[in-house]
Amino acid sequence: MFTGIIEELGEAGPLDWHGASGVLTVHGPLVAADARHGDSIAVNGVCLTVVSVDGQRFAVDVMKETFDRSSLGTLRPGDPVNLERAATLATRLGGHLVQGHVDGVATVVGRTPGDRWEQVRFSLPAGLRRYVVEKGSIAVDGVSLTVMEMSDGDAAAATATGGSGGPGVAGWFGVGLIPTTLQLTTLGRKPVGAPVNLEVDVIAKYVAKQLDGARSVGGGVRP
Incomplete structure (x- = not known):
């Protein structure tokens, strides 16, 4: 379990592929300082298990499922x-x-861009739309953020600044990034078109599942 407060901006090292899975090496002096085999470290919001530590670097196993559901496969050394x-x-x-x-x-x-902070918009995959609400929490590349605005449309409004919607997109949501977030996380340097990992609020997912179950059993949600 994590809190979405980034401790360190590290650097990706080599990704050693083994078929569809791989071993990723990461340089992070702070988090590697007390890391041990079996510890959990979130890398761009993905919970990974430490398999070895070498000074200021640590290595983690990444399986195919993780590559399929995240942007880790696009990382390059540096x-x-x-x-x-x-x-x-x-x-x-x-x-x-x-x-x-x-x-x-x-x-x-x-x-x-603003005077000191910046408003950033992200595409919203269709399957996640129901879990995202204004003023709710969402993790973007592991960063805990508050949703400032969102659109239920087809992402047309979000493409006005050069982005694209694409298939399976249910619109967009926007966040405000303060100077600390811009300086100390990857979100301060992600260009338009760059991929980011999303994790919606787990509480919202459980509530949605319970409501779906109530509807299927009783034909509606009882007061």
């Missing part, structure tokens, strides 16, 4: 990555409950 160690019972919950289980990949569809 790419910046968001890093967060697993939360403990003494951890301050500065963000929200983040599992590190990516629900889908979106793209940056627009950036509007």
Whole structure:
């Protein structure tokens, strides 16, 4: 379990492929300092298990399912990555409950710079639309963010600044990035068109499942 508060901006190393899976090496002096075999570290929002530590670097196994559901397969040596160690019972919950289980990949569809902060819009995969609400929480590349705005359309509004919707897109959502987030996470340098990992609020997923079950059993939701 994580909180979505990035501890360190690390750097991707080599990705050693073994068929459809692989071993990813990551440079991160802070998180590697006390890392041990079997520890969980979120890399761009993906919960991965440490298999070895070598000084300021650690290696993690990445299976095919993870590559299929995240953007990790697009990483190249030298790419910046968001890093967060697993939360403990003494951890301050500065963000929200983040599992590190990516629900889908979106793209940056627009950036509007401000005086100190920046408004960024992301495409919203159709299957995730029901779990996202204004003022709700969402993790983007592992960063806990608050949804400022969203569209239920076909992403046409989001393409005005150069992005694209694409198949399976249910619109877009926007967030505001403060200077700290812009400077200390990958979101400060992601260009329009770049992929990002999305994880919706796990509580929203459980609530939706319970409501679906109530409808199927009783033909509607009882008060």
